[in-house]
Structures are given as structure tokens and as C-alpha cells.
Amino acid sequence: MKVLASDVDGTLTNSKGEIKKKTVDAITNWIDAGNIFIFVTGRDILTLKKDIDKYKIPFHFAVCNNGSVVYNSAYKPIYEAKFPGSLAKKIICDPIVRSSVYYILSAGFERMVVESDNEAASTYNYYTKEIELDEIEKYDYYGIDMRFDTYDKVKTATKLLREAYGSEVSFHPNIETIDVNGLHDNKATSLQWLLDHHLPKSDKVLVVGDGGNDKQMIEIFHGYAMNIGNEEVKSIASAIVDDVSDIINEHLDKRQKPILNMHWKILLYLIGLGISLYCFPLYVSYFYISLFFFKQSYNRYRDRYKDPLYKNKVIQNITLGLLWIVLIVIQCI
Known part of the structure; x- marks a missing residue:
């Protein structure tokens, strides 16, 4: 039994944010052959499920919020690493965060917007609930995601926020966004936990990603990088591919490939x-x-x-x- 763990944005999705039919078909063949497929993403489960339902993608597990929570195929959390609302409130009140285009708090199937530009939040990354600043401490969170206008602002904000809160939470910068998650969790650590506790008989573990938050798992496991991905990530990958289906076709034994449905x-x-x-x-x-x-x-x-x-x-x-x-x-x- 082989395991394939894939990032979503920039890896499964193309430049238009779409997932190709050939990619979904390849994942289906991978699973039909008796292998395991896992999503490993910075997204929360709500935004991931939108694409799962839209493209009808089969899967076994989903590592979400950069490793802060792991779900099974029934969308039940089997591992959680939340941080308290008091810490979330402290971060949200920071002037750097408040200067962002929007900031959203993730609590599983709830995406909460707080005193932000609601129109921008709806346009870029929808939310399910609006709460007041004083309500933040009522919940615990898997993550916070915030959007900035430019990559330069992302880099500057990441540096300053790490200096202020780096001992309490982790920051994962992307091109226009920053993901805030628990301090000791990332994609690699949560994937390893999943392998140890639910997939101990795995023969081979393959991973693929394109960004900085994929670096650890690409270093630890048999890692692939997307051709359009981060240059640093590409430099440490075992191979570079154009599509996730390329990996599946390489590792799916001919005798495993379904001939007839x-x-x-x-x-x-x-x-x-x-x-x-x-x-x-x-x-x-x-x-x-x-x-x-x-x-x-x-x-x-x-x-x-x-x-x-x-x-x-x-x-x-x-x-x-x-x-x-x-x-x-x-x-x-």
C-alpha cells in the first residue's frame, strides 16, 4: 500500500484555481488500486470541502490548517491542535494584522470575520459568521488567515509578527496571505502522526507541494515539487512535475491500473x-x-x-x- 499526500493550492489546482479532470481521474485510479490519498493543505476543511464536492475527489484523510487538524473521509477530526481565543485576540489586535485586507479566524466548519473589510473577505475567501472583537475569546482556533495587497507586505508582516508572537504560534507566508497556526504543528508533523497512528503498514510515502509550507514534508518524505512552485522547494525535491497525475502514473504499477470499470x-x-x-x-x-x-x-x-x-x-x-x-x-x- 502506497500513500500520496498532496498540497492543494498551486499543486492540485492550476493557475485559475481549477482542478483538471485528468488529475481527479488519476486520484480515483490510485485509490481503486488500493492506495491511500491524503490532502495536506493550509486551507481549513470548509474551503477544502467546496472543491472536494465540486470536483468529486475521493480521499482518505485531510490534513488541514497546515497540520493543526486532521480529518478522516467522513470529515470527523481525528487530531486537533487548537490555540486559545485569548491568544487569537492578542494577534488580531496587532496593528499589522488590522492593516491587512482581511483576517479570518478558522474553527473547523466556522470561518469568522472580525471587524474587517467584509466585502473583501467575501470576494477573496468567504466567511460563515461575523463576530465582535469581544467574542473572540469564546472559541479556540485551528488558525488565522490574513491577506495583504502585495508580497512585500506579506514578507514584512511575517517578519514583524514572528518577532512578536513567534514563541506562541507559527506563521506560514504565501504570495498574498499569511497563515497563523499552532506553534509545534506543520504539514510534516501531522502527516507523520497520521502515518504512525492510522497507516503503519504503508510501503512508500510520496508527497507533493509547491510552497514554503510544504518544505518540511518534502525534505522528510519522498518529495516532489510542482514546476511552477517555489524555487527553494524545487531545489530540495527528488523530482519536479507538471501535474499530480504524473506522480501517480509513475508509481501506479501496471498490474494495479484498472482496465475496466x-x-x-x-x-x-x-x-x-x-x-x-x-x-x-x-x-x-x-x-x-x-x-x-x-x-x-x-x-x-x-x-x-x-x-x-x-x-x-x-x-x-x-x-x-x-x-x-x-x-x-x-x-x-
Whole structure:
């Protein structure tokens, strides 16, 4: 079993913020072959879920807010590292933060805007709730994200904020934004926690990203960088790619690649069944093929039946195997 952990913005998404169909198809093939796919992103789960639903991307886990929280495929948190509202309020009240275009507090499926430019927040990165400054301390947070007009402002703000609060939280600068998260968590540490506690039998761990917040995991694991990515990140990567599908195609064994989907399997079976009506020996052949298909499906998925991602596949394969056997028995009678 192999693991692929991918950043989202600038990695899965292109320059237009879109995810290509070939990328989604490759991820689906990766999972169908029995491998694990993980999102590792600075986004919170709310903004990530928008793209998951829009592009219908299958996944097993999501490491969000630069490692502050890890979700399973049912969107249930299985690891959390929040920081208190009192600290969030102190940061929000800093003049540097208040000079940003907007700043949003992330608390899972809640994105809260505080005394900011609401129109800008809606345009760039939507929020779900508006709260007053005095309400900040009522919650604990996975992160704060703030946007600035230029990259120069981002660099200056990051430097000054690290000097003031670097012993309490971590700052992850991007081109126009800064992500604020828990002090000891990043993408690499949370991915390692996930591997240790939920994926201990992984054969190989592949990671891919494009920005500074991907650097640690690219250094630690078998790391790839996007061609359009940060030059520093590209310099430490084992290889540079244009699309996540390139990595999948490289590491997906030919024997793992799905040849036919379920609909084609059923159609071909029915065609063969019709032909076999005129030849009894083919009945016997089809019976043994059915037994083989049923056994193969059972062996492949018996250890994964509890995984919600595999439930439909288990049902489809076992049902088709049983259908084959029943139909052959009926015909022989």
C-alpha cells in the first residue's frame, strides 16, 4: 500500500484555481488500486470541502490548517491542535494584522470575520459568521488567515509578527496571505502522526507541494515539487512535475491500473453469457470464472470493509461475483 499526500493550492489546482479532470481521474485510479490519498493543505476543511464536492475527489484523510487538524473521509477530526481565543485576540489586535485586507479566524466548519473589510473577505475567501472583537475569546482556533495587497507586505508582516508572537504560534507566508497556526504543528508533523497512528503498514510515502509550507514534508518524505512552485522547494525535491497525475502514473504499477470499470465488466459478462447459451462447456468455464472473481474481490477488500471509501466497491464486486455464480447455476439447472 502506497500513500500520496498532496498540497492543494498551486499543486492540485492550476493557475485559475481549477482542478483538471485528468488529475481527479488519476486520484480515483490510485485509490481503486488500493492506495491511500491524503490532502495536506493550509486551507481549513470548509474551503477544502467546496472543491472536494465540486470536483468529486475521493480521499482518505485531510490534513488541514497546515497540520493543526486532521480529518478522516467522513470529515470527523481525528487530531486537533487548537490555540486559545485569548491568544487569537492578542494577534488580531496587532496593528499589522488590522492593516491587512482581511483576517479570518478558522474553527473547523466556522470561518469568522472580525471587524474587517467584509466585502473583501467575501470576494477573496468567504466567511460563515461575523463576530465582535469581544467574542473572540469564546472559541479556540485551528488558525488565522490574513491577506495583504502585495508580497512585500506579506514578507514584512511575517517578519514583524514572528518577532512578536513567534514563541506562541507559527506563521506560514504565501504570495498574498499569511497563515497563523499552532506553534509545534506543520504539514510534516501531522502527516507523520497520521502515518504512525492510522497507516503503519504503508510501503512508500510520496508527497507533493509547491510552497514554503510544504518544505518540511518534502525534505522528510519522498518529495516532489510542482514546476511552477517555489524555487527553494524545487531545489530540495527528488523530482519536479507538471501535474499530480504524473506522480501517480509513475508509481501506479501496471498490474494495479484498472482496465475496466464495473459497467463494462457487467456488459462483457452478459455478452459472453449470451454466447455461452449455445455451448455447454462454456457454462463450466463461466462458473469457474465466477468463483475466481468472487474470491479475488473478497480477498482484496476484506481488510478494508470498514473504510467508508471502499463500501460501495465492496458491495459492487461481491454482488457481481454472486450474480455470476447464481446465473450460471440457474442456467445449468
